Amino acid sequence: MTSYQHILLAVDFSEQCLEIGFRAKDLSERYHAKLSIVHVADNLPIIDGMDGQIMPFDFDLNNELMQLAKQHLAKVAAKLDIAEENQWLVIGSPKLEIVNLAEANNVDLIVVGSHGRHGLALLLGSTANGILHHAQCDVMAVRIKEN
Amino acid sequence: MTSYQHILLAVDFSEQCLEIGFRAKDLSERYHAKLSIVHVADNLPIIDGMDGQIMPFDFDLNNELMQLAKQHLAKVAAKLDIAEENQWLVIGSPKLEIVNLAEANNVDLIVVGSHGRHGLALLLGSTANGILHHAQCDVMAVRIKEN
Numbered sequence: 585m586t587s588y589q590h591i592l593l594a595v596d597f598s599e600q601c602l603e604i605g606f607r608a609k610d611l612s613e614r615y616h617a618k619l620s621i622v623h624v625a626d627n628l629p630i631i632d633g634m635d636g637q638i639m640p641f642d643f644d645l646n647n648e649l650m651q652l653a654k655q656h657l658a659k660v661a662a663k664l665d666i667a668e669e670n671q672w673l674v675i676g677s678p679k680l681e682i683v684n685l686a687e688a689n690n691v692d693l694i695v696v697g698s699h700g701r702h703g704l705a706l707l708l709g710s711t712a713n714g715i716l717h718h719a720q721c722d723v724m725a726v727r728i729k730e731n
Numbered sequence: 732m733t734s735y736q737h738i739l740l741a742v743d744f745s746e747q748c749l750e751i752g753f754r755a756k757d758l759s760e761r762y763h764a765k766l767s768i769v770h771v772a773d774n775l776p777i778i779d780g781m782d783g784q785i786m787p788f789d790f791d792l793n794n795e796l797m798q799l800a801k802q803h804l805a806k807v808a809a810k811l812d813i814a815e816e817n818q819w820l821v822i823g824s825p826k827l828e829i830v831n832l833a834e835a836n837n838v839d840l841i842v843v844g845s846h847g848r849h850g851l852a853l854l855l856g857s858t859a860n861g862i863l864h865h866a867q868c869d870v871m872a873v874r875i876k877e878n
Contacts, residue, residue, distance in 0.1 A: 722871065
Protein backbone atom coordinates (compact mmCIF):
# COMPACT_ATOMS: atom_id res chain seq x y z
CA MET A 585 0.00 0.00 0.00
CA THR A 586 1.39 3.35 -0.99
CA SER A 587 0.95 6.60 0.91
CA TYR A 588 -1.27 9.23 -0.71
CA GLN A 589 0.78 11.49 -2.99
CA HIS A 590 -1.79 13.85 -4.47
CA ILE A 591 -5.07 14.82 -2.83
CA LEU A 592 -7.76 16.68 -4.78
CA LEU A 593 -10.26 18.76 -2.83
CA ALA A 594 -13.54 19.35 -4.68
CA VAL A 595 -15.46 22.42 -3.46
CA ASP A 596 -18.89 23.81 -4.29
CA PHE A 597 -18.59 27.19 -2.46
CA SER A 598 -21.27 26.20 0.06
CA GLU A 599 -20.83 27.69 3.51
CA GLN A 600 -19.32 24.39 4.69
CA CYS A 601 -16.68 24.17 1.99
CA LEU A 602 -13.91 25.43 4.26
CA GLU A 603 -14.75 22.73 6.79
CA ILE A 604 -14.20 20.11 4.08
CA GLY A 605 -11.11 22.05 3.00
CA PHE A 606 -9.51 21.88 6.43
CA ARG A 607 -10.09 18.12 6.52
CA ALA A 608 -8.38 17.78 3.12
CA LYS A 609 -5.51 19.98 4.27
CA ASP A 610 -5.13 17.96 7.46
CA LEU A 611 -5.00 14.73 5.41
CA SER A 612 -2.44 16.21 3.01
CA GLU A 613 -0.24 17.19 5.96
CA ARG A 614 -0.50 13.79 7.64
CA TYR A 615 0.35 12.07 4.34
CA HIS A 616 2.87 14.70 3.15
CA ALA A 617 0.82 14.79 -0.04
CA LYS A 618 0.36 17.56 -2.58
CA LEU A 619 -3.05 19.28 -2.22
CA SER A 620 -4.98 20.63 -5.22
CA ILE A 621 -8.41 22.24 -5.30
CA VAL A 622 -11.11 22.16 -7.97
CA HIS A 623 -14.42 23.91 -8.43
CA VAL A 624 -16.69 22.80 -11.25
CA ALA A 625 -19.11 25.44 -12.51
CA ASP A 626 -22.26 23.80 -13.81
CA ASN A 627 -23.09 25.14 -17.25
CA LEU A 628 -26.74 25.89 -16.47
CA PRO A 629 -29.13 28.31 -18.14
CA ILE A 630 -29.03 31.62 -16.31
CA ILE A 631 -32.27 32.89 -14.83
CA ASP A 632 -32.82 36.63 -14.56
CA GLY A 633 -33.78 37.43 -10.97
CA MET A 634 -36.13 40.27 -11.99
CA ASP A 635 -38.71 38.54 -14.16
CA GLY A 636 -37.73 34.88 -14.15
CA GLN A 637 -36.96 34.73 -17.89
CA ILE A 638 -34.21 32.48 -19.05
CA MET A 639 -31.53 34.66 -20.58
CA PRO A 640 -29.87 33.65 -23.84
CA PHE A 641 -26.34 32.32 -23.69
CA ASP A 642 -24.18 35.37 -23.10
CA PHE A 643 -20.45 34.98 -23.49
CA ASP A 644 -19.56 38.13 -21.57
CA LEU A 645 -21.78 37.27 -18.64
CA ASN A 646 -20.40 33.74 -18.55
CA ASN A 647 -16.93 35.19 -18.60
CA GLU A 648 -17.81 37.48 -15.74
CA LEU A 649 -19.27 34.62 -13.70
CA MET A 650 -16.12 32.60 -14.28
CA GLN A 651 -14.02 35.54 -13.09
CA LEU A 652 -16.11 35.70 -9.91
CA ALA A 653 -15.77 31.95 -9.41
CA LYS A 654 -12.02 32.24 -9.93
CA GLN A 655 -11.80 34.94 -7.27
CA HIS A 656 -13.88 32.84 -4.89
CA LEU A 657 -11.71 29.80 -5.54
CA ALA A 658 -8.57 31.87 -4.93
CA LYS A 659 -9.95 33.04 -1.58
CA VAL A 660 -10.73 29.50 -0.42
CA ALA A 661 -7.37 28.28 -1.73
CA ALA A 662 -5.54 31.07 0.13
CA LYS A 663 -7.08 29.94 3.43
CA LEU A 664 -5.78 26.44 2.74
CA ASP A 665 -2.33 27.55 1.46
CA ILE A 666 -2.93 26.05 -1.98
CA ALA A 667 -0.74 27.69 -4.63
CA GLU A 668 -2.29 29.07 -7.82
CA GLU A 669 -0.86 26.34 -10.01
CA ASN A 670 -2.82 23.79 -7.95
CA GLN A 671 -6.17 25.56 -8.35
CA TRP A 672 -8.57 24.32 -11.02
CA LEU A 673 -11.74 25.95 -12.29
CA VAL A 674 -13.68 23.87 -14.80
CA ILE A 675 -17.07 24.12 -16.52
CA GLY A 676 -19.16 20.98 -16.89
CA SER A 677 -20.66 18.09 -14.97
CA PRO A 678 -19.10 18.10 -11.47
CA LYS A 679 -18.70 14.34 -11.08
CA LEU A 680 -17.24 13.79 -14.55
CA GLU A 681 -14.90 16.78 -14.51
CA ILE A 682 -13.63 15.94 -11.02
CA VAL A 683 -13.03 12.29 -11.93
CA ASN A 684 -11.32 13.23 -15.23
CA LEU A 685 -9.13 15.84 -13.57
CA ALA A 686 -8.15 13.32 -10.91
CA GLU A 687 -7.14 10.73 -13.51
CA ALA A 688 -5.21 13.22 -15.63
CA ASN A 689 -3.21 14.41 -12.62
CA ASN A 690 -2.51 11.13 -10.83
CA VAL A 691 -4.71 12.05 -7.90
CA ASP A 692 -4.94 9.15 -5.45
CA LEU A 693 -7.52 10.62 -3.07
CA ILE A 694 -10.49 12.89 -3.79
CA VAL A 695 -12.01 14.75 -0.81
CA VAL A 696 -15.60 15.87 -1.26
CA GLY A 697 -18.49 16.99 0.93
CA SER A 698 -21.36 14.62 1.50
CA HIS A 699 -24.81 15.89 2.44
CA GLY A 700 -26.66 12.60 2.92
CA ARG A 701 -30.18 12.02 1.76
CA HIS A 702 -32.31 14.79 3.18
CA GLY A 703 -34.05 17.62 1.32
CA LEU A 704 -31.79 19.67 -0.90
CA ALA A 705 -29.05 17.34 0.23
CA LEU A 706 -30.35 14.68 -2.14
CA LEU A 707 -29.36 16.89 -5.05
CA LEU A 708 -26.08 18.08 -3.55
CA GLY A 709 -25.17 14.62 -2.33
CA SER A 710 -25.36 13.21 -5.84
CA THR A 711 -21.95 14.65 -6.67
CA ALA A 712 -20.28 12.66 -3.90
CA ASN A 713 -22.22 9.64 -5.08
CA GLY A 714 -21.23 10.06 -8.72
CA ILE A 715 -17.60 10.53 -7.77
CA LEU A 716 -17.73 7.40 -5.64
CA HIS A 717 -19.05 5.42 -8.61
CA HIS A 718 -16.73 6.75 -11.25
CA ALA A 719 -13.44 7.56 -9.56
CA GLN A 720 -10.53 5.20 -10.06
CA CYS A 721 -8.98 6.37 -6.80
CA ASP A 722 -10.01 6.54 -3.14
CA VAL A 723 -12.72 8.99 -2.12
CA MET A 724 -13.11 10.64 1.28
CA ALA A 725 -16.67 11.88 1.79
CA VAL A 726 -16.72 14.49 4.54
CA ARG A 727 -20.13 14.54 6.16
CA ILE A 728 -21.70 17.96 6.31
CA LYS A 729 -23.83 18.56 9.37
CA GLU A 730 -27.19 20.10 8.45
CA ASN A 731 -27.96 23.36 10.22
CA MET B 732 -12.20 20.46 13.15
CA THR B 733 -11.44 17.55 15.42
CA SER B 734 -9.04 14.73 14.68
CA TYR B 735 -10.54 11.30 14.08
CA GLN B 736 -10.93 9.39 17.36
CA HIS B 737 -12.57 6.14 16.31
CA ILE B 738 -12.28 4.54 12.87
CA LEU B 739 -14.52 1.62 11.87
CA LEU B 740 -13.28 -0.71 9.15
CA ALA B 741 -16.07 -2.61 7.38
CA VAL B 742 -14.92 -5.83 5.69
CA ASP B 743 -16.66 -8.31 3.42
CA PHE B 744 -13.95 -11.05 3.39
CA SER B 745 -13.24 -10.48 -0.31
CA GLU B 746 -9.66 -11.10 -1.37
CA GLN B 747 -9.02 -7.35 -1.24
CA CYS B 748 -10.27 -6.83 2.30
CA LEU B 749 -6.76 -6.77 3.78
CA GLU B 750 -5.79 -4.03 1.33
CA ILE B 751 -8.66 -1.91 2.66
CA GLY B 752 -7.68 -2.99 6.17
CA PHE B 753 -4.13 -1.74 5.83
CA ARG B 754 -5.43 1.63 4.62
CA ALA B 755 -7.70 1.85 7.67
CA LYS B 756 -4.84 0.87 9.96
CA ASP B 757 -2.58 3.46 8.36
CA LEU B 758 -5.25 6.14 8.88
CA SER B 759 -5.75 5.10 12.51
CA GLU B 760 -2.00 5.39 13.12
CA ARG B 761 -1.71 8.79 11.47
CA TYR B 762 -4.69 10.06 13.50
CA HIS B 763 -3.83 8.13 16.71
CA ALA B 764 -7.40 6.85 16.53
CA LYS B 765 -8.92 3.66 17.87
CA LEU B 766 -9.54 1.09 15.11
CA SER B 767 -12.50 -1.31 15.17
CA ILE B 768 -13.53 -3.87 12.58
CA VAL B 769 -16.98 -5.10 11.56
CA HIS B 770 -18.25 -7.82 9.28
CA VAL B 771 -21.95 -7.98 8.52
CA ALA B 772 -23.25 -11.41 7.54
CA ASP B 773 -26.20 -11.07 5.20
CA ASN B 774 -29.05 -13.24 6.38
CA LEU B 775 -29.65 -14.86 2.99
CA PRO B 776 -31.32 -18.16 2.13
CA ILE B 777 -28.66 -20.83 1.85
CA ILE B 778 -28.37 -22.65 -1.47
CA ASP B 779 -27.18 -26.24 -1.47
CA GLY B 780 -24.29 -26.54 -3.91
CA MET B 781 -25.24 -30.10 -4.95
CA ASP B 782 -28.73 -29.68 -6.37
CA GLY B 783 -29.45 -25.97 -6.13
CA GLN B 784 -32.35 -26.35 -3.68
CA ILE B 785 -32.92 -23.66 -1.13
CA MET B 786 -32.39 -25.18 2.29
CA PRO B 787 -34.79 -24.42 5.11
CA PHE B 788 -33.64 -22.10 7.86
CA ASP B 789 -31.34 -24.18 10.01
CA PHE B 790 -30.28 -22.78 13.33
CA ASP B 791 -27.30 -25.09 13.76
CA LEU B 792 -25.98 -24.40 10.29
CA ASN B 793 -26.40 -20.67 10.82
CA ASN B 794 -24.54 -20.99 14.08
CA GLU B 795 -21.77 -22.88 12.34
CA LEU B 796 -21.52 -20.25 9.59
CA MET B 797 -21.30 -17.52 12.22
CA GLN B 798 -18.51 -19.43 13.97
CA LEU B 799 -16.62 -19.62 10.66
CA ALA B 800 -17.20 -15.92 10.03
CA LYS B 801 -15.97 -15.16 13.54
CA GLN B 802 -12.78 -17.13 12.91
CA HIS B 803 -12.28 -15.36 9.60
CA LEU B 804 -12.84 -11.98 11.23
CA ALA B 805 -10.36 -12.85 13.99
CA LYS B 806 -7.73 -13.76 11.37
CA VAL B 807 -8.15 -10.46 9.51
CA ALA B 808 -8.21 -8.54 12.80
CA ALA B 809 -5.00 -10.25 13.95
CA LYS B 810 -3.19 -9.07 10.82
CA LEU B 811 -4.29 -5.52 11.65
CA ASP B 812 -3.58 -5.77 15.42
CA ILE B 813 -7.22 -5.18 16.32
CA ALA B 814 -8.06 -6.55 19.78
CA GLU B 815 -11.02 -8.89 20.26
CA GLU B 816 -13.11 -6.27 22.06
CA ASN B 817 -12.96 -4.12 18.93
CA GLN B 818 -14.17 -6.87 16.58
CA TRP B 819 -17.85 -6.93 15.61
CA LEU B 820 -19.78 -9.63 13.82
CA VAL B 821 -23.37 -8.72 13.03
CA ILE B 822 -26.22 -10.30 11.01
CA GLY B 823 -28.38 -8.05 8.85
CA SER B 824 -28.25 -5.46 6.12
CA PRO B 825 -24.61 -4.34 5.74
CA LYS B 826 -25.25 -0.64 5.21
CA LEU B 827 -27.76 -0.32 8.06
CA GLU B 828 -25.82 -2.41 10.57
CA ILE B 829 -22.56 -0.58 9.80
CA VAL B 830 -24.19 2.83 10.11
CA ASN B 831 -25.99 1.87 13.34
CA LEU B 832 -22.85 0.39 14.87
CA ALA B 833 -20.94 3.54 13.94
CA GLU B 834 -23.49 5.78 15.62
CA ALA B 835 -23.73 3.65 18.76
CA ASN B 836 -19.95 3.69 19.20
CA ASN B 837 -19.13 7.30 18.33
CA VAL B 838 -17.28 6.31 15.18
CA ASP B 839 -16.17 9.41 13.25
CA LEU B 840 -14.80 7.68 10.15
CA ILE B 841 -15.99 4.54 8.38
CA VAL B 842 -13.54 2.87 5.97
CA VAL B 843 -15.10 0.65 3.32
CA GLY B 844 -14.13 -0.86 -0.01
CA SER B 845 -15.58 0.60 -3.18
CA HIS B 846 -15.88 -1.45 -6.34
CA GLY B 847 -17.27 1.15 -8.74
CA ARG B 848 -19.95 0.46 -11.28
CA HIS B 849 -18.83 -2.51 -13.36
CA GLY B 850 -20.32 -6.00 -13.44
CA LEU B 851 -20.61 -7.68 -10.06
CA ALA B 852 -19.15 -4.48 -8.68
CA LEU B 853 -22.50 -2.78 -9.09
CA LEU B 854 -23.90 -5.08 -6.45
CA LEU B 855 -20.88 -4.98 -4.16
CA GLY B 856 -20.48 -1.24 -4.55
CA SER B 857 -23.96 -0.62 -3.24
CA THR B 858 -22.80 -1.10 0.33
CA ALA B 859 -20.32 1.79 0.06
CA ASN B 860 -23.07 3.80 -1.59
CA GLY B 861 -25.63 3.03 1.12
CA ILE B 862 -23.15 3.88 3.85
CA LEU B 863 -22.33 7.16 2.13
CA HIS B 864 -26.02 8.06 2.10
CA HIS B 865 -26.89 7.03 5.61
CA ALA B 866 -23.79 7.58 7.74
CA GLN B 867 -23.69 10.58 10.04
CA CYS B 868 -19.88 10.53 9.98
CA ASP B 869 -17.16 10.74 7.32
CA VAL B 870 -16.70 7.81 4.95
CA MET B 871 -13.47 6.75 3.24
CA ALA B 872 -14.16 4.62 0.19
CA VAL B 873 -11.05 2.66 -0.74
CA ARG B 874 -11.12 1.88 -4.42
CA ILE B 875 -10.63 -1.78 -5.21
CA LYS B 876 -8.73 -2.42 -8.41
CA GLU B 877 -10.47 -5.03 -10.56
CA ASN B 878 -8.31 -7.99 -11.53
